[in-house]
Amino acid sequence: MSEIIVQKYGGTSVGSPERIQAVAKRVQQFxxxxxxxxxxxxxxxxxxxDLIALSKQISTSPNPREYDALISTGENISxxxxxxxxxxxGVPAISLTGPQAGVITQGIHSKSKIAKVNTDRILAxxxxxxxxxVTGFQGLNDANDVTTIGRGGxxxxxxxxxxxxxxxxxxxxxxxDGVYTTDPRKVATATKIxxxxxxxxxxxxSLGAKVLHPRSVECAKENGIILHVRSSFKMDxxxxxxxxxxxxxxxxxxGVTLNSSEAQVSICGVPDSPGVxxxxxxxxxxxxxxxxxxxxxxxxxxxxxxxxxxxxxxxxNAKVITEQVARELGAGSVECDDEVAKVSIVGVGMMSxxxxxxxxxxxxxxxxINIRLISTSEIKVSCVVPKSEGQxxxxxxxxxxxxx
Amino acid sequence: MSEIIVQKYGGTSVGSPERIQAVAKRVQQFxxxxxxxxxxxxxxxxxxxDLIALSKQISTSPNPREYDALISTGENISxxxxxxxxxxxGVPAISLTGPQAGVITQGIHSKSKIAKVNTDRILAxxxxxxxxxVTGFQGLNDANDVTTIGRGGxxxxxxxxxxxxxxxxxxxxxxxDGVYTTDPRKVATATKIxxxxxxxxxxxxSLGAKVLHPRSVECAKENGIILHVRSSFKMDxxxxxxxxxxxxxxxxxxGVTLNSSEAQVSICGVPDSPGVxxxxxxxxxxxxxxxxxxxxxxxxxxxxxxxxxxxxxxxxNAKVITEQVARELGAGSVECDDEVAKVSIVGVGMMSxxxxxxxxxxxxxxxxINIRLISTSEIKVSCVVPKSEGQxxxxxxxxxxxxx
Numbered sequence: 001m002s003e004i005i006v007q008k009y010g011g012t013s014v015g016s017p018e019r020i021q022a023v024a025k026r027v028q029q030f031x032x033x034x035x036x037x038x039x040x041x042x043x044x045x046x047x048x049x050d051l052i053a054l055s056k057q058i059s060t061s062p063n064p065r066e067y068d069a070l071i072s073t074g075e076n077i078s079x080x081x082x083x084x085x086x087x088x089x090g091v092p093a094i095s096l097t098g099p100q101a102g103v104i105t106q107g108i109h110s111k112s113k114i115a116k117v118n119t120d121r122i123l124a125x126x127x128x129x130x131x132x133x134v135t136g137f138q139g140l141n142d143a144n145d146v147t148t149i150g151r152g153g154x155x156x157x158x159x160x161x162x163x164x165x166x167x168x169x170x171x172x173x174x175x176x177d178g179v180y181t182t183d184p185r186k187v188a189t190a191t192k193i194x195x196x197x198x199x200x201x202x203x204x205x206s207l208g209a210k211v212l213h214p215r216s217v218e219c220a221k222e223n224g225i226i227l228h229v230r231s232s233f234k235m236d237x238x239x240x241x242x243x244x245x246x247x248x249x250x251x252x253x254x255g256v257t258l259n260s261s262e263a264q265v266s267i268c269g270v271p272d273s274p275g276v277x278x279x280x281x282x283x284x285x286x287x288x289x290x291x292x293x294x295x296x297x298x299x300x301x302x303x304x305x306x307x308x309x310x311x312x313x314x315x316x317n318a319k320v321i322t323e324q325v326a327r328e329l330g331a332g333s334v335e336c337d338d339e340v341a342k343v344s345i346v347g348v349g350m351m352s353x354x355x356x357x358x359x360x361x362x363x364x365x366x367x368x369i370n371i372r373l374i375s376t377s378e379i380k381v382s383c384v385v386p387k388s389e390g391q392x393x394x395x396x397x398x399x400x401x402x403x404x
Numbered sequence: 405m406s407e408i409i410v411q412k413y414g415g416t417s418v419g420s421p422e423r424i425q426a427v428a429k430r431v432q433q434f435x436x437x438x439x440x441x442x443x444x445x446x447x448x449x450x451x452x453x454d455l456i457a458l459s460k461q462i463s464t465s466p467n468p469r470e471y472d473a474l475i476s477t478g479e480n481i482s483x484x485x486x487x488x489x490x491x492x493x494g495v496p497a498i499s500l501t502g503p504q505a506g507v508i509t510q511g512i513h514s515k516s517k518i519a520k521v522n523t524d525r526i527l528a529x530x531x532x533x534x535x536x537x538v539t540g541f542q543g544l545n546d547a548n549d550v551t552t553i554g555r556g557g558x559x560x561x562x563x564x565x566x567x568x569x570x571x572x573x574x575x576x577x578x579x580x581d582g583v584y585t586t587d588p589r590k591v592a593t594a595t596k597i598x599x600x601x602x603x604x605x606x607x608x609x610s611l612g613a614k615v616l617h618p619r620s621v622e623c624a625k626e627n628g629i630i631l632h633v634r635s636s637f638k639m640d641x642x643x644x645x646x647x648x649x650x651x652x653x654x655x656x657x658x659g660v661t662l663n664s665s666e667a668q669v670s671i672c673g674v675p676d677s678p679g680v681x682x683x684x685x686x687x688x689x690x691x692x693x694x695x696x697x698x699x700x701x702x703x704x705x706x707x708x709x710x711x712x713x714x715x716x717x718x719x720x721n722a723k724v725i726t727e728q729v730a731r732e733l734g735a736g737s738v739e740c741d742d743e744v745a746k747v748s749i750v751g752v753g754m755m756s757x758x759x760x761x762x763x764x765x766x767x768x769x770x771x772x773i774n775i776r777l778i779s780t781s782e783i784k785v786s787c788v789v790p791k792s793e794g795q796x797x798x799x800x801x802x803x804x805x806x807x808x
Contacts, residue, residue: 017461051481057421058485059492066491069499070484073477077455080474081462087470088463095473100548121548144504144525 004036004126007171008136008158013232014078015045017085023173023232024085027131031091036126038165040136040158041082043074064109068138068148072098075135075154083133093131096121098146101132103139103157105147112147114139114157117164134161155216163223170225172212177231178238179204179211181403182256187395189404193254194237197244200254201227203346203380207257217241244348252349252356253401258394260341260387262292262309264372265322269332270304277306280325287321289314293342293375293382303332307373309384312338340372341390344382345397357381363400369393408530409434411575412444412540412562417636418482419449421489427577427636428489431535435495440530442569444540444562445486447478468513472542472552476502479539479558487537497535500525502550505536507543507561509551516551518543518561521568538565559620567627574629576616581635582642583608583615585807586660591799593808597658598641601648604658605631607750607784611661621645648752656753656760657805662798664745664791666696666713668777669726673736674708681710684729691725693718697746697779697786707736711777713788716742744776745794748786749801761785767804773797 007027014020023039031037051071055062062070079095086093098105102118125132136154141147149156155172162170177192179201184190196204198221205214211229220227220241230238270276277296284291292309299305310318315338323334350356360381364371369392373384385393398404411431418424427443435441446452455475459466466474483499490497502509506522529536540558545551553560559576566574581596583605588594600608602625609618615633624631624645634642674680681700688695698712714722719742727738754760764785768775773796777788789797802808 017458020462054421054481054485055488058424058488062488063491066484066487066499069501070481070488073480076477076480077458077474080470080477081458083470084459084462084466084474087467095470097473 002035004038004165004167005030005034005169005171006038006040006158006162006165006167007173008040008154009042009173009232010154010175011042011045011048012175013173014041014082017081020078020081020085023082024089024091026232026235027086028089028091029235031131035129037131038122038126038161038167039082039131039133040154040161041075041078041133042136042154044078047074047077065145068109068146072135072138072146072148075137079133079135086131086133091131092129093133094125095133095135096125097135098138098157099140101134101161103160105139105141105149109147110150112139112141112149114149114160117161119164122165150215153213155213156219159216159219159223159225159227162225163219168226169228170220171228171230172216173230173232174211175232176211177234177236178229179209179241179255181254182394182398183258186258186391187398189398191404193239195240195242195247196254197247197348198241199244199379200346200348201241203377204255204257207344207346207382208259209255209257212241251347251401252353253345253347253403254349255346256394256397256401256403257344257346258341258390259344260390261312262340262342263312263315263336263338264307264309264340264384265315265318266305266307266335267322267326267331268305268335269301270306271330272298272302272304276304276329279329280306280322283321283325284310284318287317289318289321293373293384295373295375309340309342309373339387340384341387341393342382342384343390343393343397344380345401346380348379350381351378359400360397363396364393367392367396406439408440408442408569408571409438409573409575410442410444410562410566410569410571411577412558413446413577413636414558414579415446415449415452416579417577418445418486421485424482424485424489427486428493428495430636430639431490432493432495433639435535441535442526442530442565442571443486443535443537444558444565445479445482445537446540446558448482451478451481469549472513472550476539476542476550476552479541483537483539490535490537495535496533497537498529499537499539500529501539502542502561503544505538505565507564509543509545509553513551515554516543516545518553518564521565523568526565526569554619557617559617560623563620563623563627563629563631566629567623572630573632574624575632575634576620577634577636578615579636580615581638581640582633583613583645583659585658586798586802587662590662590795591802593802595807597643599644599646599651600658601651601752602645603648603783604750604752605645607781608659608661611748611750611784611786612663613659613661616645655751655805656757657749657751657807658753659750660798660801660805660807661748661750662745662794663748664794665716666744666746667716667719667740667742668711668713668744668788669719669722670709670711670739671726671730671735672709672739674710675734676702676706676708680708680733683733684710684726687725687729688714688722691721693722693725697777697788699777699779713744713746713777743791744788745791745797746786746788747794747797747801748784749805750784752783754785755782763804764801767800768797771796771800
């Protein structure tokens, strides 16, 4: 058996009968050079949201098992229709639900993990010359019940199947034609990246590039599956996500992002004693408030300032909790600011090339943009700047690192 | 384990979240006196039709396996929502798909038969105190694929489950409150029948009373399951369908029906030789034209007249075919008439009570209604009359047999 190709098509790509027919035509093309094609599909367009809305009319806290039984039907519909569309073109095809495809899950409903894939049936259908259309997002647990693996799970389903079927590449076919140096809607000179490392993609994904679910990138990294992010509507090559060591060129910076939906919270005059930060962030976590950047600095007075950013939607709630904790700790005032933006640069190249962060700071400084907070990882530098300067900072950095 | 009660709820009864909640409240009521309740649900309202429309946009002749995979999702949705609604009332419940419920099917897709039910999981869930909500209309074949059992199949699913679970009664909960002596929308004095035999119900169903699918009645008859046709919206008793021998009263006539959607075709001057009728009706069957009444009479000239009725939608097609066959056979002219109506009386009592047919003919004759064709079975007499007289004939017979 020659190599198997696995392709995932998202909800927009199968959002209408016409689009499903377009996907079928495209798969027919691929099949001319790859006899063994496995397709993983999401639910059509808003189907999953519609099903969730339906369940909310019945119960505000639906039983997770029934919730999974309900929302997994969306993928069953799109998979059957995709198989029909292929057959209508004369391409032998069969749809398989997660359970039929041998996708075995573990863990709680709605957030299961794929434990393994029994590939017997998929392989048997491929050997009969069929394109196999598998429902993403679902599997069967050991109680013989359908479970779902969380939002964005179809990408992960595709990667897991690619690994189980020993496919070297997994195509993620979507409504954009690749990963860009920054959001093309924000910076006109944004360019498509031809290759990006798993780690860079993870940073970009967590910074808000929505093209790939971080979990699927991690899963691809673990299994050494190359992801090919490409348009569902064109045959052109997109962006390959793979090991940094396998990449030809390592630019110092691969991508730049802007996030204007965060707010900054600062606690002044925090006593310099152990466990203070732990107390603050445990209480925020208890209230399910996600904290992004965290910076602690020791002032000349021997007291700390702790600053962090949260989603603007969580700001009011975070302020109340933080003020409470500040009082308990005998700290000073709590200051909040939602007129901030976060610009970030990402690139594995910055590990081996000194001065990247310096270039960033100088670029912003030279243009009079004040940096409020800085946080770094090995392959990322993020700065909080005034919101009014966010867009300009993005454009300046995109240009400074020659990404245009 | 005490007796299990099986209840089927049709598409209208689960047609919206509000109606599903009403069904859940009702089931909660029943559960107070019956600890072991199994619910069989159809797809919500128009869901199945919507899914069929979707498939037609992809393919005019969809692969039956994929078609089944697609349309079976309708029942999965309603079953999960019904289980959620029960749980929201504090009633332990679980939804099971046909495959999960152990419903094993045989035969071609879309028209499978239920071969057997492995009741292990249903019984286990009942013993855990749960109401079990099973998807009607579907099961699993030996290829591990979902199949559907044909339109109206949820009634049959319910009866088969009742038989497998040794439930003596199967409630068919629907949008009418029982079986009537005639269509209450046509005759104001129509009354609800408290008991009716399987055979009478079969005749009424095939004459167009849509309350029960004939197949489910046959299945109930074979397995000795009493059907209780009742309203989904009221707790009142409806109509029991059971063995004639178990019934208290056998009225000569149980119901009267009117069907105005047929047309009559007659071939005159047919040579009296063997195989003629066979030729005509084989050709019509080849074109998938369903023929209802068939009457052949030998005229004084030694030639036959063959008359039959077909659905008005099939008349044009039937005319062309019949004229062709008539030419081949050297028969005379073909005459068609779509200004006809069929009135029928049904009752097991007529077997033991002579003169029932005579009363019918006299009643119509006394009121100047001309009878064009007659066909009888042991428990049914049908007459074709002019369409303009159909409604009056129905009212006269309903009154003559004291059904009001």
